[in-house]
Amino acid sequence: MKFGLYGFLFAMWSLIIVGGGIMVVLLGPFTIQQFGDFHWILTSGTKVAIALGLIVMWILILSKLKNYIFKKELKF
Amino acid sequence: MIELIIPAIISCIIAFFVVYFTTPPLIKILLKKNYTVKDMNKKENVMVARPGGISIILGIVVSEIILYGFFQLNEILAIIITTSAAFVIGYVDDRKVMGGWFKPVTLAVAALPIIFLGAYDSDLVFPLFGYVQIPLLYLGLIIFMIPITGNTINSIDVLNGVATGFMVIASFTLSICLFILQNYEIAIVSLPLGFVSLAFYKYHKIPSKIFPGDSGALAFGAMYGTIAIVGGVEIIAAIALLPAVINSFLFLASVKRVVEHRQIKGKPVEFTDNFKLKATTDKTAPVTLVRLILASGPLTEKQVGFAIFKLAIFSGILAIITAFMMGVSL
Numbered sequence: 486m487k488f489g490l491y492g493f494l495f496a497m498w499s500l501i502i503v504g505g506g507i508m509v510v511l512l513g514p515f516t517i518q519q520f521g522d523f524h525w526i527l528t529s530g531t532k533v534a535i536a537l538g539l540i541v542m543w544i545l546i547l548s549k550l551k552n553y554i555f556k557k558e559l560k561f
Numbered sequence: 562m563i564e565l566i567i568p569a570i571i572s573c574i575i576a577f578f579v580v581y582f583t584t585p586p587l588i589k590i591l592l593k594k595n596y597t598v599k600d601m602n603k604k605e606n607v608m609v610a611r612p613g614g615i616s617i618i619l620g621i622v623v624s625e626i627i628l629y630g631f632f633q634l635n636e637i638l639a640i641i642i643t644t645s646a647a648f649v650i651g652y653v654d655d656r657k658v659m660g661g662w663f664k665p666v667t668l669a670v671a672a673l674p675i676i677f678l679g680a681y682d683s684d685l686v687f688p689l690f691g692y693v694q695i696p697l698l699y700l701g702l703i704i705f706m707i708p709i710t711g712n713t714i715n716s717i718d719v720l721n722g723v724a725t726g727f728m729v730i731a732s733f734t735l736s737i738c739l740f741i742l743q744n745y746e747i748a749i750v751s752l753p754l755g756f757v758s759l760a761f762y763k764y765h766k767i768p769s770k771i772f773p774g775d776s777g778a779l780a781f782g783a784m785y786g787t788i789a790i791v792g793g794v795e796i797i798a799a800i801a802l803l804p805a806v807i808n809s810f811l812f813l814a815s816v817k818r819v820v821e822h823r824q825i826k827g828k829p830v831e832f833t834d835n836f837k838l839k840a841t842t843d844k845t846a847p848v849t850l851v852r853l854i855l856a857s858g859p860l861t862e863k864q865v866g867f868a869i870f871k872l873a874i875f876s877g878i879l880a881i882i883t884a885f886m887m888g889v890s891l
Contacts, residue, residue: 490853491875494803498879501800502886505687513693529697536698548814555853 489554496550500543507539568631569749576624576753580760583616588764588771600769602720602862604836612655612774617761618648621784624753636791637750639680640784646671647711647783651776664715664779665708671783672707676700680791687796688886703790710786710802715778716812717805719851722766723866724773727805727873728758728781734801734877735785738884739792747792754784767863794884801880804872808850815848833859 512535517527591597591610600607621644629637650667653659675681683699684692695702718724732755739748758781764770773781789798799806827846830838837859840852854860854868 490807490850490872493807494872494876494879497803497807498800498876498883501796502688502883505796506690508685509687509690509693513691532695533698533701544810547810551811551814555856 493550493554496554497547500546504539504543508536512536564631565745565749568628569752572624572628572749573752573756575627576620576756577760579623580616580620580757581763583619584613584761584764584771587613587616591771598772600721602832602838603768607768609769609772611772612652612776613761613765613771614648614651614655614774614776614778614780617757617773617777618645618780620757620760621753621780624757625750628750628753632746632750634680634746634750635678636680636747639675639678639791640750640787642674642678643671643707643787644780644784646674647707648776648780651711651715651774651779654775654779664712664775668708668711668779668783669704672704672786675703675707675787675790682793684793685795686793686887688883702795706790706795707783707786710789710798711779711782713802713805713809714782714785715775716809717850717869718773718778719849720767720862720866720869721769722762723869724778724781725758725762725765726866726870728785729755729762730870730873730877731801731805732758732785732788734880735788735792735794735798738794738797738801738880741881741884742794742887744792744794747788751788751792754781754788767866797880797883797887800883801873801877803876803879804850804869811848811850811853830855837861838865 512532515528515532515535517524517531588610591612596611597608598611600609622641625637625641625644629641647668650664650671654664681699681703683696684694685699685702686692714724714728717727732751736748736751736755739745739751761773761777765773785798785802789795827841827843829841829846829849829852831841833839838851838855838861839859840855846852850869850872851865854865860868
């Protein structure tokens, strides 16, 4: 049980590091140039949407991991 | 370097002893005025003084004002204002039961001084990969971060000494990380949080003589969140806080909505005949960190507290590893 919690903590940490990598490598340099003066609004909006998508994905993965690691304990 | 060491020592001593010496008279006053709540995890009908946030905020404000005298940083003003605002919000909730919306919304407003004082850098730094510039998105992050850290610390304040003990570990970890990253001024500014928590832990540890209340827990959480923002260590701060984040995550994943703890009918924990804590079999009760710790069998309140502290130390080590990884680039 306790090992499960440490494993879950480690998994959360790993996901933060990987998520950070995706943010910096893919999301950071991303720009939309074709729309004149409004390109920065579109770029920011798209970045926000992708960032929110990543957060939702992070929560879904954690949810699956939680069910996998604590499947015995969560049968309350 | 000496110009940094002297303010650091003075502010740490002041932070510790202001809380250490003001808490006993505060307990007496609160007991006299009958500002008490029942300790739900005790066999006997034990009434405990609340809120202890008054001595906590006193220790934080006095020590940070002293540091402002040395450094004149806007970051210190942001910490003082946001933490004080969070204390007031918590104190209102201590005195009067407010709706579920109250704390998140007002804590978001409490975060605004950080923006107005310009006490932030909109670059979000990640370990190994560098940083990403998110000027607009970062403003949203500031507004979300204070309610999240405030409520996360508040949600872990479930057993005697747990919130303050956890805060001691998390805040000293954050200070160590700031020193590793050579952000010395903010590291020194962050130290009083650890010393205030340590002094309050003396009275909050099992058996508690005083509870921090929402005013204390929100002040702790808001100061922690503000330090993370002004120090540019948001990711590290989140990692050091992971056990409390797990607690909130498990709770929200099981109840599937944003709701106050007191609105949930099912209790996650029950008592054995010899008054040890055990996980409930009630399917309507939320899943919490304490309930998961107890899944392997009943434990005393003290044992559960130490299990949480061990998790906090583990995530503290991960946070320190992350701080070292900040200096490495792939």
